[in-house]
Amino acid sequence: MISPLIFNIALHGMEEAAGAAYQWNPYRESEAAVPGTPVLVRYADDFIALCDTREQAEQVKTRLTPWLASRGLAFNEDKTRVVHLDEGFDFLGFNVRRYGAKLLIKPSAGAVKRIRKRLSDEMLALRGANASAVIRTLNPIVRGWSAYYRGAVSTETFHSLDGYLWRLTYKWALYRHNRRSKHRIIDRYYGRFHPSRRDRWVFGDRETGAFLVRFGWTKIVRHDMVKGRASPDDPAMTEYWAKRRRRARDVPPIGRARLLLLRKQNGRCPICGGLLLHADHQPRSPEEWEQWAAATRKAITMNAIALTGSSLSGDKEQRLVHEHCRRRRTAQGSPALLPACEPSGLA
Numbered sequence: 001m002i003s004p005l006i007f008n009i010a011l012h013g014m015e016e017a018a019g020a021a022y023q024w025n026p027y028r029e030s031e032a033a034v035p036g037t038p039v040l041v042r043y044a045d046d047f048i049a050l051c052d053t054r055e056q057a058e059q060v061k062t063r064l065t066p067w068l069a070s071r072g073l074a075f076n077e078d079k080t081r082v083v084h085l086d087e088g089f090d091f092l093g094f095n096v097r098r099y100g101a102k103l104l105i106k107p108s109a110g111a112v113k114r115i116r117k118r119l120s121d122e123m124l125a126l127r128g129a130n131a132s133a134v135i136r137t138l139n140p141i142v143r144g145w146s147a148y149y150r151g152a153v154s155t156e157t158f159h160s161l162d163g164y165l166w167r168l169t170y171k172w173a174l175y176r177h178n179r180r181s182k183h184r185i186i187d188r189y190y191g192r193f194h195p196s197r198r199d200r201w202v203f204g205d206r207e208t209g210a211f212l213v214r215f216g217w218t219k220i221v222r223h224d225m226v227k228g229r230a231s232p233d234d235p236a237m238t239e240y241w242a243k244r245r246r247r248a249r250d251v252p253p254i255g256r257a258r259l260l261l262l263r264k265q266n267g268r269c270p271i272c273g274g275l276l277l278h279a280d281h282q283p284r285s286p287e288e289w290e291q292w293a294a295a296t297r298k299a300i301t302m303n304a305i306a307l308t309g310s311s312l313s314g315d316k317e318q319r320l321v322h323e324h325c326r327r328r329r330t331a332q333g334s335p336a337l338l339p340a341c342e343p344s345g346l347a
Contacts, residue, residue, distance in 0.1 A: 004044035010071055011047075015040045017067040018049060018060045022228070030227035041091075043284075045073075048091050057082045093286070094152055105152045112157060115145050115286070116164060123168045127175055131189060131205040134172065135212050138165070144290025146218035147253040148283070158215035169203045169212065195257075218253060253293065261320045271325040 018040050025032035033039045038060050039050040051057040061075070061082075068074055083089050088097025093111040097104060118141065126134050142165070146158060173185045193204030193211035204211035224244070230237045262276060269276055283289040321329075 007044040010073075011042065011045070014042060014047070014064070014067070018064055028227060031229060043092055046092065048089070054082055093148070107149045107152060107154055107157045111149075111286075112161070115141075115161065119161075119165055119168055123172050127172065131203075132208055132210060134169070135203070135205060135210045139213050140290045140294040142213050142215055143218075143253055143293040144283075144288075145286045146215045147289040147293070148286040150218050150221050150253070151223040153220075155216070155220060158218065161215045165212070165214075166201065166203070253289075258320060261318060265320060269322045269325055270319050271321050271329055274322070276320055276322065 019038055020040050021034040021037045022031040023034050024030075036052065038052075038056060041048050041050070049057060049060045051060060061080070065075065081089070085096070085098040085103070088095055090096075090108040090110060093108055095106050095108040097106075119138070122137055122141070123134070126137060129137075146154075149157070169189070170185075173189050174182075177185050177188075188206060189203055190201050191204060191206075192198065192200050193202045193209065197217075202211050202214075227240070230240055232241050265276070267276055268274065283291070
């Protein structure tokens with residue numbers, strides 16, 4: 001994380017150097033680009049300049065060349081291109097291209113190729129493992145990749161990857177049981193494992209009931225443009241970013257059952273009263289989303305807890321609790337459940 005921070009400091013002011021200008025837009029209640037000026041989008045040392053003409057794009061490069069040289073930097077000519085939007089370009093794993101009058105942002109072909117190779121390599125390494133290990137290894141990968149690309153036009157890509165992953169699991173099962181019939185293999189590893197989906201081709205483990213999630217189960221969430229120059233690192237914009245995270249459609253990819261419990265509990269652990277999820281900075285890459293999904297599964301667990309005031313009847317219900325709170329509660333007994341303090345969001 002230190003490298004992007006250093007580049008953000010070193011390249012601060014690049015937009016003004018490129019000729020970008022902004023003015024107040026009363027409709028959006030924020031700053032917007034002045035018509036006819038370039039728009040710069042940057043993450044660390046990767047950036048794109050959106051221009052009206054090729055001549056304007058060349059002017060932006062001419063302006064930035066001495067500005068970068070004064071900081072000991074220079075353009076990577078092998079990666080620097082001037083392209084028309086109808087041709088499209090890749091940026092941060094996305095492909096941005098205009099089709100007729102419509103602009104579509106999709107997962108790039110390179111990103112899809114990388115995730116396919118990752119899944120293939122993982123399945124090859126898991127040939128001697130059981131179904132539970134396969135599910136435990138692949139679920140964070142699927143959740144992380146689909147969470148990163150859920151804000152783009154990814155439905156077709158998700159379904160394509162689901163078909164590819166199904167073929168990988170089927171080949172894995174054939175390798176593991178090469179002397180069994182295909183019907184027995186299918187009956188053992190595929191079925192309606194998901195409690196709310198009528199799909200009999202879900203890969204799962206009969207012994208534990210665990211199942212492999214699919215890319216296509218991730219709901220597409222359209223990205224809402226950030227207002228003006230709002231930065232997550234600006235203390236004055238804390239409330240703005242908190243409201244964005246608490247929107248009903250901007251929900252963490254933790255599964256429908258856990259999400260319902262999270263909302264029911266106002267985002268807090270019933271044992272300690274603390275927040276279950278902290279999302280001041282959302283993950284910014286498929287790998288970070290994968291780590292987030294795996295860490296969240298380990299840190300938060302669904303636990304059957306006795307209902308408050310019903311200890312005599314023994315009634316229990318499912319609650320989301322911190323894993324460390326669950327362990328402490330098991331070791332020390334059953335402390336009273338705490339009510340949620342702020343019924344305002346998920347994190």
